[in-house]
Amino acid sequence: MFVNKAPIKSYLSVGKSQLQSLIDGLHKLGYQTIGPRIVDGAIVYGELNAISDLPVGYVDWQDGGKYRLEPSDEAGHFDYVVGPDSLKKFLFPARETLLQSIRVDGTWNMATPDPAPHPLAVFGVRSCDLHALAIQDKVFLGGPYVDPGYQSRRNALFVVAVNCRRAAATCFCHSMKTGPAVEGGFDLALTELADRFVVQVGSTRGAEVMTNIEWTACTLQDIDDARSISKTLRDQMRTRAHNAETQRESELPRERHLDTTDIHDLLLDNLEHPRWSQVANRCLACANCTIVCPTCFCSSVSEVSDLSGDNVRRERAWDSCFTAEHSYMNTGTVRKTTASRYRQWLTHKLATWTDQFGTSGCVGCGRCITWCPVGIDLTEEVAAIRGDES
Amino acid sequence: MTMLLDQPKNCQPWTAHSARIVDIRPEVPGVATYDLVLDDPQVASAYRFRPGQFNMLYLPGFGESAISISSDPARHDVLSHTVRVAGNVTQALAKQKVGDRIAVRGPFGSDWPVNACRGHDIVLACGGIGLAPLRPAIYHILNHREDYGRVIVLYGARTPGDLLYTAEFSAWREKKLEVEVSVDVGTPDWKGHIGVVPVLFYRLRLQPERTSVMSCGPEIMMRFVVFEALARKVRPENIYVSLERNMSCGMGFCGHCQMGPYFVCKDGPVFNFRQVEPYFHLEDL
Amino acid sequence: MTKKPTLAVFKFASCDGCQLSLLDAEDELLAVAGAVEIAYFLEARTQQMDGPYDVGLVEGSITTAHDEKRIQEIRKQCRFLVTIGACATAGGIQALRNWANVDDFIDHVYAHPDYIQTLKTSTPVSDHVPVDFELRGCPINKYQLVELVASLVHGRKPRVPTYSVCLECKQRGTVCVAVARGIACLGPVTQAGCGAICPSYCRECFGCYGPNERANPISLSRHYQSVGVPSDHVVRLLRNFNAYAPAFRQASNDLQEANS
Numbered sequence: 001m002f003v004n005k006a007p008i009k010s011y012l013s014v015g016k017s018q019l020q021s022l023i024d025g026l027h028k029l030g031y032q033t034i035g036p037r038i039v040d041g042a043i044v045y046g047e048l049n050a051i052s053d054l055p056v057g058y059v060d061w062q063d064g065g066k067y068r069l070e071p072s073d074e075a076g077h078f079d080y081v082v083g084p085d086s087l088k089k090f091l092f093p094a095r096e097t098l099l100q101s102i103r104v105d106g107t108w109n110m111a112t113p114d115p116a117p118h119p120l121a122v123f124g125v126r127s128c129d130l131h132a133l134a135i136q137d138k139v140f141l142g143g144p145y146v147d148p149g150y151q152s153r154r155n156a157l158f159v160v161a162v163n164c165r166r167a168a169a170t171c172f173c174h175s176m177k178t179g180p181a182v183e184g185g186f187d188l189a190l191t192e193l194a195d196r197f198v199v200q201v202g203s204t205r206g207a208e209v210m211t212n213i214e215w216t217a218c219t220l221q222d223i224d225d226a227r228s229i230s231k232t233l234r235d236q237m238r239t240r241a242h243n244a245e246t247q248r249e250s251e252l253p254r255e256r257h258l259d260t261t262d263i264h265d266l267l268l269d270n271l272e273h274p275r276w277s278q279v280a281n282r283c284l285a286c287a288n289c290t291i292v293c294p295t296c297f298c299s300s301v302s303e304v305s306d307l308s309g310d311n312v313r314r315e316r317a318w319d320s321c322f323t324a325e326h327s328y329m330n331t332g333t334v335r336k337t338t339a340s341r342y343r344q345w346l347t348h349k350l351a352t353w354t355d356q357f358g359t360s361g362c363v364g365c366g367r368c369i370t371w372c373p374v375g376i377d378l379t380e381e382v383a384a385i386r387g388d389e390s
Numbered sequence: 391m392t393m394l395l396d397q398p399k400n401c402q403p404w405t406a407h408s409a410r411i412v413d414i415r416p417e418v419p420g421v422a423t424y425d426l427v428l429d430d431p432q433v434a435s436a437y438r439f440r441p442g443q444f445n446m447l448y449l450p451g452f453g454e455s456a457i458s459i460s461s462d463p464a465r466h467d468v469l470s471h472t473v474r475v476a477g478n479v480t481q482a483l484a485k486q487k488v489g490d491r492i493a494v495r496g497p498f499g500s501d502w503p504v505n506a507c508r509g510h511d512i513v514l515a516c517g518g519i520g521l522a523p524l525r526p527a528i529y530h531i532l533n534h535r536e537d538y539g540r541v542i543v544l545y546g547a548r549t550p551g552d553l554l555y556t557a558e559f560s561a562w563r564e565k566k567l568e569v570e571v572s573v574d575v576g577t578p579d580w581k582g583h584i585g586v587v588p589v590l591f592y593r594l595r596l597q598p599e600r601t602s603v604m605s606c607g608p609e610i611m612m613r614f615v616v617f618e619a620l621a622r623k624v625r626p627e628n629i630y631v632s633l634e635r636n637m638s639c640g641m642g643f644c645g646h647c648q649m650g651p652y653f654v655c656k657d658g659p660v661f662n663f664r665q666v667e668p669y670f671h672l673e674d675l
Numbered sequence: 676m677t678k679k680p681t682l683a684v685f686k687f688a689s690c691d692g693c694q695l696s697l698l699d700a701e702d703e704l705l706a707v708a709g710a711v712e713i714a715y716f717l718e719a720r721t722q723q724m725d726g727p728y729d730v731g732l733v734e735g736s737i738t739t740a741h742d743e744k745r746i747q748e749i750r751k752q753c754r755f756l757v758t759i760g761a762c763a764t765a766g767g768i769q770a771l772r773n774w775a776n777v778d779d780f781i782d783h784v785y786a787h788p789d790y791i792q793t794l795k796t797s798t799p800v801s802d803h804v805p806v807d808f809e810l811r812g813c814p815i816n817k818y819q820l821v822e823l824v825a826s827l828v829h830g831r832k833p834r835v836p837t838y839s840v841c842l843e844c845k846q847r848g849t850v851c852v853a854v855a856r857g858i859a860c861l862g863p864v865t866q867a868g869c870g871a872i873c874p875s876y877c878r879e880c881f882g883c884y885g886p887n888e889r890a891n892p893i894s895l896s897r898h899y900q901s902v903g904v905p906s907d908h909v910v911r912l913l914r915n916f917n918a919y920a921p922a923f924r925q926a927s928n929d930l931q932e933a934n935s
Binding site: 098099101103106107108110112139140143144145146147148268271272297298299300301302303305309312314316319321326327328329330334335336337339340344348351352355356 | 404408452453480490491634636642646653673675
C-alpha cells in the first residue's frame with residue numbers, strides 16, 4: 001500500500017486512472033460515493049462507484065428553458081457544468097420526517113428521528129455550488145436555531161470539488177463573485193489537465209484520504225497550468241458584458257451576466273415597477289426555479305396520519321414561494337398574484353437575502369434560467385428593472 | 391429585535407412538548423382561552439417567555455398554529471393562549487376538553503419593549519383579538535407600575551359582545567391604567583364610544599416626546615394608529631406594531647412568514663415601526 | 676362515540692375508474708369502511724341505504740337530461756358533496772363533444788341512433804349544483820381519496836395540494852422532459868396529485884389533474900409554439916381529460932383562433 005502524507009493546501013499531481021483509487025479509498029473510509037451521472041438526458045447526482053461511469057466526453061448546452069447533452073471530442077471528465085441537481089438534495093432532502101407521534105390511551109408519545117446519516121462523498125461540485133452550500137449553512141446552522149437533520153448530514157459530507165474549464169451560456173458566477181475558480185469549502189478540489197488531475201487538498205479529511213492514493217508533488221508549472229484554466233475562463237466570462245451588442249445579432253444563446261451594482265436598493269426601490277406584472281404574464285408559478293435553486297430553502301410541514309388519527313408523522317417537504325399555500329393565512333393568501341410571488345422570489349434572492357444572511361441568495365449557477373419551462377431569465381428581469389434595453 | 395441571540399442555540403427545535411389543558415374559558419363567540427401546563431416538570435420549570443412572544447400549539451394530525459401567549463410572564467405555572475377558531479388547528483383545539491393533551495413548541499419571536507419603555511407614557515392600541523398578545527405587557531406594567539408614566543389602553547372591537555377580558559378592566563383601572571373602549575357597532579345598552587380605535591386617539595392629550603405606542607390588531611387598524619401617533623408627534627422609533635403572517639416553523643427555516651427582509655417569526659412579530667415603515671403600505675408583499 | 680358518517684357514491688357519465696380507485700385502496704379501504712358507513716355504493720355492495728347522506732362522492736359528468744335532474748336530487752340528499760375525477764370536475768374526455776356536433780358522433784357510433792338521448796354537451800357537476808370539494812385526477816389518486824375521507828371523519832380541511840406537477844417531479848428527482856428533451860408537457864400548468872408518474876417514464880404530463888392554482892397555459896403554449904411544437908399538437912394536448920376546465924379550454928380556444 002502506497003502511503004504518503006499530503007499537507008493541507010498542497011497541490012498534488014494524480015494520474016487520471018488514479019481517480020478510481022480515490023473512490024475506493026473513500027469507500028474504505030465508509031463513504032458512499034456520489035457523482036455526476038447521465039440520467040434521462042441530463043447530468044444528475046447519482047451513485048458513482050466506477051470512474052468509467054462518469055459522463056466523460058460530454059458537454060452540456062444550456063439556454064432559457066433548454067438543456068441538451070452532446071458528446072464532444074475535446075471534453076474531459078467534467079466538461080459539462082451544473083445540471084438540475086445540487087448538493088441541496090442531500091443536505092436538505094425533498095422529504096424528511098421531523099416528528100413521529102403515537103397516541104396511546106389519550107396521551108401522545110412523540111419522538112424526533114435520530115439523525116444518523118450515511119457519510120457521503122460527492123464528486124464534481126462546482127464553485128457556485130460550494131458557495132450555495134455555504135449559504136445554506138447560514139440558513140440552517142447560522143441562526144439561533146440549528147436544524148438537526150441538516151447539521152448531521154452536513155457533518156457527514158465530503159466534497160470533491162472540480163474547477164470548471166468551460167461555462168454554459170446560462171452561467172454567471174463571474175457576476176456573483178462565486179466562481180469559476182474553486183476557492184474554499186472543499187475537502188479535495190480537482191483541476192483536469194491534459195494527462196492528469198491537479199488535486200488541491202482542502203481539509204484534514206481530504207489529506208487523510210490522499211494518504212492511500214498514488215500521487216506526486218506538483219511542479220510550479222502544474223499549479224500554474226491549473227490556475228490558468230480558471231483564470232482563462234473567468235477572463236472569457238468577464239468579456240460578456242461588453243459583447244452584448246454582437247450577442248444580440250448571434251443565433252447562439254445569449255451569454256449571461258448580471259450587473260449587481262446597488263442591486264439591493266435597486267430592487268427594493270422598485271417594488272411597484274410594472275415589470276413584475278409583465279413577467280407574471282409569462283411566469284407559470286410552477287416553482288421549478290425555486291426547486292432547482294441550490295440556495296432556496298422554503299419548505300412546508302404536513303401531517304401524515306392514518307385514518308384512526310393515532311399515528312401521525314410530521315413531514316417536511318420542499319415548498320416554494322410560488323405556491324398559494326406558502327403565504328396562506330386564515331384571512332387568505334398574502335401573495336395572491338403571480339406578480340407578487342415572482343417579486344417575492346427575485347427580491348428575496350437578490351436583495352433581502354442580504355439583510356437576512358449577509359450574502360446574496362444567488363450564486364449565478366443559472367439553473368433557474370435553464371429549468372424554467374418558458375425560459376424566464378432573472379438576469380433579463382433585473383436588467384429591465386434597471387432600465388437597460390439589453 | 392432578534393432577542394433570541396442571547397440564548398444558547400436550540401438543537402432540538404422540532405421537539406414538541408406535551409401539555410395538559412387545565413382550564414378553558416370561553417371569552418367571546420368563537421374565542422376561548424386555554425390554560426396549559428407542560429407535562430415534563432423539567433421543561434415546565436425552565437420555560438420562560440417575554441410579553442408578545444408566541445407558541446406553536448400542536449395537535450397531531452391537524453398541525454401547528456402560532457398563538458401568542460396571553461398570560462402573565464411572571465407566572466411560571468400556567469401558560470394561557472386566547473384563540474379564535476379560524477383554521478384546521480384552532481377548530482380541532484375548540485373540540486378539546488379540560489384534561490386533554492396537546493403539544494407546545496416555543497416560545498418564539500420578539501417581544502414588546504417593556505424594558506426600553508420604562509419611564510415612558512405608554513399607549514397600547516389594539517383591536518379585536520389583538521389585545522391577547524398585549525395582555526402579558528399589561529401584566530408586566532401592572533407588576534412594575536412605578537416604572538411607567540401614564541398607561542393608556544385603547545381597545546376596540548366590532549361589537550360590545552366581541553370585547554375580550556372585560557372582567558379585568560376594573561382591576562387595571564384600579565392600578566391607574568386608563569382603559570378606553572370603543573366598538574364599531576353599539577347595542578342599546580352600550581354606553582361607551584362608538585368608532586374605530588384610531589378615533590380614540592383624538593381625545594388623548596399626549597406628551598409625545600415621552601410616549602411609546604404599542605399596537606396590535608388588523609393591519610389596516612395599525613396603519614391608522616401609526617398615522618395618528620405620528621400626527622401627534624410621537625417619535626417613529628417609539629412606535630411598535632405586532633404583525634401577523636403564517637408563521638410555521640418559528641425559526642426562519644421554512645420561509646413562509648417573510649415580509650420584505652424579515653422573518654416575522656423570528657425578527658417579529660413585534661417590530662419597531664422604523665423597521666417596517668418601507669413595507670407597511672404595500673399589498674401582497 | 677358519535678355515529679359514523681354515512682358515505683354515498685354516485686356515478687354519471689364516466690369509465691368507473693375513480694370508483695375502482697376506491698376499491699383499489701384495499702388495505703386502506705378496510706379502515707375507511709371502519710370509519711364511515713358506506714351507505715350507497717352500487718359497485719361495492721348489494722344493499723343500499725336511503726339518504727340523506729353525510730358525504731356524497733360523485734363520479735362522472737352530466738350528459739343527459741336525466742343526469743341533470745338526478746344531480747339536483749343527489750345534491751339535496753348530501754350534506755357535503757365531492758366530485759371525484761376529471762369527468763365530474765371538468766366534464767371529462769367526453770367533453771370533447773362540446774367542440775363538435777354530438778349527432779355526428781351518434782350517427783357514426785350507434786346502429787340505432789334514434790335510441791340515444793343525450794345532451795349536446797358534457798359538463799362538470801359544478802355547472803349544475805354547488806360542489807363542496809373537488810378531488811382531481813383521471814383517475815383520482817387513492818391516497819388523496821383516503822386523505823379526503825380521513826379529513827371528513829376528523830373534521831379538518833383535506834390536504835390536497837394545488838401546486839403544479841413540477842414540484843412533484845422535482846421532489847422525486849425526475850429530469851424535466853420539457854427542458855431536457857423538448858417534449859411539450861402540461862406539468863407546469865397541471866395540479867399535482869398523481870406523484871408525477873408520466874415524466875418519470877420520460878413521457879409528457881397529459882394534464883389528468885386539470886389546471887393548477889394560477890395556471891398559465893397561455894404562456895406555456897406560446898412557449899411551446901416558439902420552440903417549434905406545432906400548434907395543433909398543443910391544442911390536442913390541452914384537449915384531453917380536462918379539456919373543458921376553464922383555463923385549458925381558454926388556452927386551446929385561443930390557440931385555435933390564432934391559427935384559423
